[in-house]
Amino acid sequence: MKNYLTASISESAVRHNISVLRKRIGPDVKLCPVVKDDCFGHGMDILFPVLAECTDGFAVAAPMEALELRSKGYHGFILCFLSAYFDDFKVQDELVWQEITQTVMSKSALDSIEKAARRVGKPARVHLKVDTGMGRLGVPATQAGDLIAAIQESANVELSGIYTHFATADEQDRTATQNQLDLFRSILPEQGGVTIHAANSAATLDWPETHFDMVRMGIAIYGCHPSDHMRNRADLKPCMSVKAKLISVKHMREGSRSGYGLTHEFNRDSRVGIVPIGYGDGYFRSLSGQAVVRINGRNAPVCGRVSMDQMTVDVTDITDAKVGDEVEIISADPSAPNCVENLARLAGTIPYEITCHLGHNMRHRLVD
Numbered sequence: 379m380k381n382y383l384t385a386s387i388s389e390s391a392v393r394h395n396i397s398v399l400r401k402r403i404g405p406d407v408k409l410c411p412v413v414k415d416d417c418f419g420h421g422m423d424i425l426f427p428v429l430a431e432c433t434d435g436f437a438v439a440a441p442m443e444a445l446e447l448r449s450k451g452y453h454g455f456i457l458c459f460l461s462a463y464f465d466d467f468k469v470q471d472e473l474v475w476q477e478i479t480q481t482v483m484s485k486s487a488l489d490s491i492e493k494a495a496r497r498v499g500k501p502a503r504v505h506l507k508v509d510t511g512m513g514r515l516g517v518p519a520t521q522a523g524d525l526i527a528a529i530q531e532s533a534n535v536e537l538s539g540i541y542t543h544f545a546t547a548d549e550q551d552r553t554a555t556q557n558q559l560d561l562f563r564s565i566l567p568e569q570g571g572v573t574i575h576a577a578n579s580a581a582t583l584d585w586p587e588t589h590f591d592m593v594r595m596g597i598a599i600y601g602c603h604p605s606d607h608m609r610n611r612a613d614l615k616p617c618m619s620v621k622a623k624l625i626s627v628k629h630m631r632e633g634s635r636s637g638y639g640l641t642h643e644f645n646r647d648s649r650v651g652i653v654p655i656g657y658g659d660g661y662f663r664s665l666s667g668q669a670v671v672r673i674n675g676r677n678a679p680v681c682g683r684v685s686m687d688q689m690t691v692d693v694t695d696i697t698d699a700k701v702g703d704e705v706e707i708i709s710a711d712p713s714a715p716n717c718v719e720n721l722a723r724l725a726g727t728i729p730y731e732i733t734c735h736l737g738h739n740m741r742h743r744l745v746d
């Protein structure tokens with residue numbers, strides 16, 4: 379962890395996003411924040427108390443993430459998307475013991491949860507995941523009825539929810555999502571009593587008919603839109619900004635070059651600043667020569683190749699730039715050229731990947 383790099387997370391932005399999203403789903407639908415991968419790189423340690431206060435549970439990917447939430451003293455609903463590894467009996471038992479809601483997607487997964495519940499002497503609570511067209515984890519819709527029956531027959535496993543996941547809810551073409559929704563509806567049992575959920579951030583914003591009993595939202599809570607074409611769907615505020623400091627400033631003669639491959643040539647006498655962040659810290663190498671950082675409110679283009687732990691920025695036009703000045707790597711202002719969504723576009727990826735990568739190697743700080 380590099381303590382000279384800081385990701386500042388705005389508590390008021392997160393609370394604002396949750397209140398906007400709550401208004402969308404209404405009072406009868408639960409809001410379950412998806413906090414996998416350290417809250418998409420925003421930092422579980424600092425966001426946990428905020429989210430625990432204003433949401434209805436948590437969803438994580440890995441079993442260890444679920445157990446970590448329990449170790450923070452959280453007693454509420456936790457849904458885990460992935461199972462404990464098939465031969466990891468210790469974690470299987472721990473999930474039952476700690477009352478984590480596990481995902482069942484096959485008969486063999488059900489069997490191992492049933493066995494763990496017997497070993498532990500406690501019933502296990504599960505949600506069934508149905509593959510309605512995403513073609514990833516989940517029981518094929520045609521076999522969902524059989525698996526529901528098998529869960530209901532098992533002595534120590536209790537079915538408390540059924541869910542699916544959309545592959546294209548963030549796209550303009552609505553066909554595939556409509557097909558997934560129709561198929562999902564067709565496999566839902568007639569008797570109630572289980573929590574039905576399907577919507578991710580994109581579906582929550584664009585498909586009110588997918589809200590059912592609960593929505594699972596990640597990216598929107600952190601203030602980014604799921605895709606470019608959804609940019610104006612809701613008044614979301616990005617909550618992350620990332621800062622570093624200039625550690626060196628020097629003059630470069632016209633015609634000199636910088637960085638691996640000497641790809642960048644200065645076409646005038648220039649001043650270059652060195653910033654101690656690189657692709658090892660999650661700043662994409664593909665942003666070389668593409669992105670800008672901001673220093674004293676001015677743009678400084680990233681020039682030359684981004685290295686593992688440092689990069690060079692052109693500060694020729696920022697005449698007062700000096701060692702120790704703050705460098706804004708990511709801006710929380712959605713109209714800034716270095717906002718997450720813009721960096722994602724320049725790097726040819728999605729906002730999710732930008733925040734996940736940048737979050738790992740730096741200090742997180744909760745700010746207003």
Ligand SMILES: *Cc1c(COP(=O)(O)O)cnc(C)c1O
Pocket residue numbers: 412414459543577578579580594595596597598604
């Ligand atoms: C990651 C994930 C989500 C959250 O998706 P967003 O697009 O960030 O809202 C919801 N459901 C499942 C199953 C996921 O894996």
